[in-house]
Amino acid sequence: MKPRPTDLVPGTLDMLILKTLSLQPLHGLGISRRMEQVTGGTFAVKPGSLFPALHRMEGEGWIAGSWGKSENNRRAKFYELTKAGRRRLGEEKRNWAQALEAITQILEAT
Amino acid sequence: MKPRPTDLVPGTLDMLILKTLSLQPLHGLGISRRMEQVTGGTFAVKPGSLFPALHRMEGEGWIAGSWGKSENNRRAKFYELTKAGRRRLGEEKRNWAQALEAITQILEAT
């Protein structure tokens, strides 16, 4: 029985996208596939969540997109992290670590 | 410099309340104070988030409330976990663990 796809934890999508892009520039569906691969298939970002997030973050100046060709020679928009995006990723990771600690403390309370 | 209050990670509130109530029945503000205490003050649930959640979960049959007197002899509604609530808490913890693993994998990818 294979694990069924996990839903997103709301509020973490930006961080996960930024982190994924920090390793290499990717186009939209490439990001989604990379995440799915890294998590062994348990995790999927749907297009309807992904693209609005990309547009929003491009508007914020955290990522920059440029049109190119995908591996399969299709028209695709490649995104890469900007300097501001790198800074933002750092902030989000700190916030996440802090929230995670609080949640863990509550879950492990006796 | 004490850590400023962490915001809630959306989607985890039910689980945190259920977990807190699984240790002992508490009234609304008691839940909030208990969480704040356990996390060393970094975490606070605001009334505007807490009470709607309590009512919703009571409607779902996960918790049961009964009127009583607080430590200070004030009118207070004490909530305790039902059997269904215990089951629900188990599910939420499993989902959380699964989501957490996926997020960690992405954050630690190289």
Next chain:
DNA sequence: ATGGACCTATAGATAACCGATAGGAGAGCG
């Protein structure tokens, strides 16, 4: 040239949380 896979994109609905605010009820004090 036709069907299918790939990639981007938007719209509508829903759910959850926050900030602000209100108000009742007991306690302590003069």
Next chain:
DNA sequence: CGCTCTCCTATCGGTTATCTATAGGTCCAT
């Protein structure tokens, strides 16, 4: 008794983020 303070519950409106569903364009293979 009457006043005020604190405790506790409660609701409203707004914002934000994600999901489902859908659409459209483009390249490739047959």
